[in-house]
Amino acid sequence: MTGVAVAGVGMHPWGKEGRLFTEYGVVAARAALADAGISWTDVDLVVGGETVRNGYVGYVAGSTFAQALGWTGARVATSYAACATGAQALDTARARILAGLSEVALVVGADTTPKGFLAPNTGERWDDPDWLRFRLLGMTNPAYFAMYARRRMHLYGARSEDFAQVKAKNARHGLTNPNARFRRESSVAEVLASPMVSDPLHLLDVCATSDGAAAVVLCSDAYARAHGLGEVRIRAVSTVTPTFPQRVLDLPYLATEQATGAEDAPVFRESIALAAYEEAGIGPDDVDVAEVYDLSTALELDWMEDLGLCPRGEAEHLLRAGETTIGGRIPVNPSGGLACFGEAVPAQALAQVCELTWQLRGQAGDRQVAGARVGITANQGMFGHGSAVVLTR
């Protein structure tokens, strides 16, 4: 199977402007179309990443963006997969192109977020685990991240200073990224001096929630050849579900599933990556650059191992040796990651694809990873969602 071509990418800068998510989405969509040199009226499929915090127009995001850009009779789809929403939307577009049902597809994710912790919508829902975890436990997203971080300290000897070092690295990476929300240096000392949110994670270890939008224009190989587009190709989109029994505590659940056998199966995050590598026909050694979901600083270290970029327990060694910095052996989050962006849920997995596209084209400016030819994204959302996208040039 050949890849589907990335014809264009675009973003609306991340921030906290409080405007309608549709406005951000249109800016990103128009930027991606301009980048591709494709007119909106030539798009035959629009796929929207749903946002659950903006009412009905958010639930039907595909249609909302189609109407905002002007009805053209294009086919429409809307995806929701929590934090993996953007990748699932991308996969829908890719599948229709590979099936010969679409030539040019526009994928858009955009969000407007409230301040503070992400929380369920209002109303009593005693059968919704996402509602129950707050009502019965007060278990926020950072509390789950903190439990993973504490495990890392216990298993591998990670220190709070290592977690802070991830933030310092990503802050440097994102310093001049025009789409990043936070563009300032963060020192290890500053992270450690920031208020504790959920022990051992400080405020600056945990990503913020942001407004933002990202868009990707995909096209078929034939269309790309005919129009001289798409030196960057999508080689894999992994959106696998977990495997029963889910042994690792995962958002938003209150317990794991009962595991009585040997613990040799890959954990969920690892299985996301394995499926991506298998589909792309490559391995971790082929990867030049990775954009991973640093919801917390500590999670970036977990992801490096889940992606096979280093053996279990060795992510801190790579970090300390500067190997995950731009210029190192395997730069991680050259965009600055969620540390510099904050999370705009339905846009975030697409933002990772935008960054890798710029990296593989050699258009990433100050944050360019020299000679990057293969990139992988990794992302995880609640309710058994996650994604990894492999791009090559």
Place this chain on the structure above:
Amino acid sequence: MSAPVVDGWFTTGPEPALLGSSCTTCGTVFFPPTSGFCRNPVCDGSAFAVTELSRRGRVWSYTDAQYRPPPPYLPASDPYVPFALAAVALPEGLVVLGQVADGFGVADLTIGAEMELVVETLYADETGDRTTWRWRPVR
């Protein structure tokens, strides 16, 4: 009057225990309690027996909530008092989250340490105290 915040998830009394659901077809135990369909992919069971889970387990990981969680969390006090949370691995092969008992914080917890289930007040509403399960370090 004091009553569990949620029905059928745990027993009360001097030796409280969590209540799981055991699939009558494949025997898999689930917590929180479930009904209607078994989630084991190779089982098409639909009936469950109520089963008490072990009262003791070992800490898989732990943290705390230094900032007040957003609704639907209901703070037990004003001003807000931070509390600890633990994920406890039970001999049955499940890891179950819970708040940590009143009076204990992260400094009292270590991974692998033994914990015991207790029932304490989560918050009070117009009907009285609403109780929940919590994990308490075994001294």
